[in-house]
Structure formats: structure tokens, C-alpha cells
Amino acid sequence: MSKIEMKTPLVEMDGDEMTRILWQMIKEELLLPFIDLKTEYYDLGLAYRNETNDQVTIDAAEATKKYGVAVKCATITPNKARMSEYDLKEMYKSPNGTIRAILDGTVFRAPIVVKGIEPCVRNWKKPITLARHAYGDVYKNTEMYVDTPGDAYLVFKGEDGSVREEKIQHMAAPGVLQGMHNMDASIRSFARSCFSYGLDTHQDVWFGSKDTISKTYDGRFKEIFQQVFEEEYKEEFNEAGLTYFYSLIDDIVARVMKAEGGFIWACKNYDGDVMSDMVSSAFGSLAMMTSVLVSPHGYYEYEAAHGTVQRHYYKHLAGEETSTNSVATIFAWTGALRKRGELDALPKLCAFAEALEAAAVSTIESGRMTKDLALITSLAEPEVLSSREFILAVKENIRLS
């Protein structure tokens, strides 16, 4: 059998621990036998990040700008314990944070829906894609605890010498204060990412905020979304039969619970943080959640939503058999390969991505799965496979026409 050709390489970002083991197995068993795989390899494993003072992460992000599509393995974000475990020179920042700062953009998370892993919400038939704005608000705030009575003000000092002051509250101490911000440019690029991804994946876009209470701040989000939609996307949405729907966040939450799914839910930073955990666990498992960073400049970076599955890795190192779910990592590869196929006009590469996804889904639906899914499946007597057995079972199910 001749292998499927590629034109442009994918930017391949290797990672850490158990997902690094799965990464290798996926390449060996599910990709290399079928595709003439072209990648530009960057080792984002913590040891090599340390060796290069994290330059490799920056290089990988820059390469993504050059080629347009990247696929990333889960990576360790160092904390104190990792400092000694890996003998680190410094506590490097989260690679995802570094990459996002360079590429700009929005993270879209969507569950992989399979029969036998039923959402807790009965009427959810199609995946809900959560788009989280990843800049500002409470994640870049300034806080104060005050223990003496006084007046709190919001003060802005313009570079032109102007000063604006608004009284927040006379405070009978003790109490707490918080200041936060966002930028038009960031909100605009968030809106563009959401509408572009809606067109790309043929889904409606829903957005909610609290503009009745936060008239200026959340009001600005609402205005910018509406303006970007009217000026840049409305026509294409109409042609595609898609809609943009804005409502209060409370109303959106209520509607989401009653909906069928199959749309993009755009959330402000904090709402997205909270709601993505709710949506992913309601759909069944973090190990079945895909994630893609879409930059407004047209760059895509695909990954699994979960981490490096550290506990399983220590078992693996101790020589024990693991049963770690590789589905989200497989879908990171298929997402990137499909996008590469679309950009390079390679229908066979797109078809391979489809076939590999279908193989992963049908393996689970036939009752063969990893332990995490076996614990929650509605299928009777599931067969629990090891990490490698599952990948080999998927390989057997790949049907190329």
C-alpha cells in the first residue's frame, strides 16, 4: 500500500510523562504505517525546555506562524515539586501560556461524543464547543484588602495628562477591592476567532455576558461582538445558514441546558474557565475533550484538553501496565492532519483523519476501551484494554476506502 502524501510539515510539539509515551505509540502504530508523515519536530518535554532555557517553546510557536498548523502533546507546567524532580534552572511559565501569547487567539474545546458514554444532560445530542477568551478580566487583576474605613476610587491617568476618577464606594472596613481590565483589540480578535471557527465548523455562535449590570465593561464585549459580526461575518453566516445569538449569560446557561448541542458557546475568561469544566465533565470525561487554539491570523494548534496523566506515568515507570485513554491525543493529530489536508488541498489526508477518528469511536462503541471509560460507560461488560492494546485495537478498525 502506498502511503498518503503530505506537502507542508506539521509543527510537532512533543511533551511529557504518560502523554509522551502515548504520543510515540500513536505515531508508530496509527500514523507512520499510513502516512508519509512530515513534521518539524520540537521537543517541549521539560528536560529539553530546561536545556534551552525554554527557547524551544518560543521556536515552536514561531514555527507555527511559519507553517500554520501545529499539534501539541500535553506538557508539564512546572511547580515547586517539578523544580527538584527535573533539576530546573527556573520555574518556566506554562508552555500553553507562552504559545498563546505569541499566536494570540482563542481556545476552543469540544467533547468527542460516542455511544455508550452518555452526557449527564439527556438532551445533549451533539457536542457543545466552548470558546474561552483567554485575556484579562479577573486573571490579570489587582486586589486589595483594607482594614481601615475610607473611600475607594477607580482612577485613570491618561498619557495626555488627563485624570478620571470615579468613586466606587465609601467602605466601612474591613473589606476587599478589585480592579480589572480588558482591551478592545483583544475582544475584537476573540470575536473574530469565534465567528471564523463557526464558519469553519459550520456551527452557530452563542455569546452571553452580564451587560445589564456591567453596562460599560460587559456592554463593550456585546458591542464589539455585534459590530464585528455585522461588518465582517453577517453575509457569510447568512449564506451558510448560520446564526449569531447574543443574550444575558444567565439566559444562555438556561438555554444551554435545554439545547441539543451543536453550537459554539463563546465565554468571557472566567465564565469559560468555569463552564468548560462543567461542560466537559457533563459530557463524560476530560480524556475525551479536544482543544484547539485558533489565532485570528489563521494559525491552528491542536491538543488534548487533559494534562500529562502523571499518576499513570509513575505506574508505567514502575513497570506496571497502564490503561490511559489516548483518544483526545489521537484527535489532536487528526484535527491537525485534516486542517493541513484542507489547506494543502489533499483530500486523501482529510479522509485519513476521518477514518482514524471513526476507528477510535467505533472501537469504544464496540465495547473495547480504557479503564476511565469502562468506569462510566452504559455499555454492558466493557472490555478494559491497556494503553497499547487500545491503540492496536483502533489500528485494526481503520478502514481506508
Ligand code: NAP
Ligand atoms: P491530568 O494529567 O489531566 O490528570 C488528572 C487525572 O485525570 C489523572 O490522574 C487521571 O485520573 C485522569 N485523566 C486525565 N487524562 C486521562 C487520560 N487520558 N486517560 C485516563 N485518565 C485520565 O491533570 P494533572 O494530574 O492535574 O496534571 C498533570 C500534569 O499535566 C501537570 O504537570 C500539569 O502541569 C500538566 N497539564 C498540562 C496541560 C496541557 O499541556 N495542556 C493541561 C493540564 C495539565 P486517575 O489518576 O484517577 O486515573
Ligand code: MG
Ligand atoms: Mg477551570
